Amino acid sequence: MSSSVNSTALWRSVLVRDLRIAARRRSDALNPLLFLLMVVTLFPLGVGPGPDILARIAPGIIWVAALLATLLGLDRLFKDDYNDGSLEQLCLLSQPLAFTLTAKVAAHWLLSGLPLVILSPVLALLLNLPLDAWWALALTLLLGTPALSALGAIGAALTLQLQRGGTLISLILLPLFIPLLIFATSAVENAGMGLAVHGQLAILAAISVLTVTLAPLAMAAAVRMSMN
């Protein structure tokens, strides 16, 4: 059967299409990152520029800013495809919808999660985070952001029919993000004190693997629900 070949080809073409759209509308992908930089900039101004305080609260600031930045782009994740009908076409195909949607999640991660990892040395520098802790920060972002994208896609799919779903997305997603935040910041704090971080990193990886495999099922159910 050619359908098994087709579903991976379809996956790749959806990914490439989403990346191409993002390349043509750069501001959509860049705005959340600029927002993140600005949020991070606000904290030294708000709590005072003392290097000790900043280094202590840096992991929390960066992760909270990352959560907020992830939320910003989510509204658009399925909306345009829903409005122009191409999402409906994906539903009608014989290829599994859950698998196809992971391509959109992957595109979202490449545009929101990966830039965060790349940006993390700059953020660490801004907030006076020591080098040992920066490695842990980059690793937590690398392991944690796929889960953010996957969980976020569930929220985006659930609120697809709503005209102003933005605030509702935040309301339903932030509670689900909290475990990631807890483990990530405790890993960075441990790294800053020279303690082992493998436990927290392993749990973050486990959460990511679990959400990336199971979330597409919820996503597909939510997208189908929005279609009628």
Added chain:
Amino acid sequence: MWRWLHPYAKPEATYRLVDRLLPWFAALTIISLAVGMIWGLAFAPADYQQGDSYRIIYIHVPSAIFSMGAYFGMAVMGAIALIWQIKTAEWSIPAIAPVGAAMTAIALFTGAIWGKPMWGTWWVWDARLTSELILLFLYVGVMALYYAFDDQRTGAKAAAILAMVGVVNLPIIHYSVEWWNTLHQGATITKFERPSIATSMLWPLLISLLGFMLLTATLVMMRFKNELLRHELHRPWAQKVLGTAQEAD
């Protein structure tokens, strides 16, 4: 095997069943809560370490357990609604969510009251407290999502999916006291070994647990009856129920 359940996909049959069971549940709730509360708060012996202030356990533990129990029930109803497309299961979600949220709020509030004399603070960012707070947020999210849609069925399905996704939080809450060795004391009765509580304190606690379970069920059933009537207002049976109720007044 499950054939006897089939009639209850019909709202009218479900309404009659709930209507018949509700007085029994209400009566048993009053009895068990009265016995559990009076025994626990007035007659159970004082704790050798915590004195009388431990007595709030008779409200705190049952409400915390059934804040999770109600969420689990809601998620099961969500699964039934999504898999078998049963409308009555969809309508039970808005019936359960506010009751569960209230239980969560009671658990957090009594926990804060208990925490003040024992730990010297109303609130700590401890794993179990935080995850219970997340549970409250999840309830709020489910309710917000349910009422956000113009089309009630879409809202119900969206809330069902969210309820099922949020279930992952329940084991986190339950095992948080074991995974993180934190300020919150360990489990007292919900473990497989012998309970680490004296029998004279355990019995009133078990009766309070039963009382809170029945209370949750009773409140959910009362709300569920209203939901059934609200969705079936245009049907003759619902009009008949409401009509006779008005005459009885």
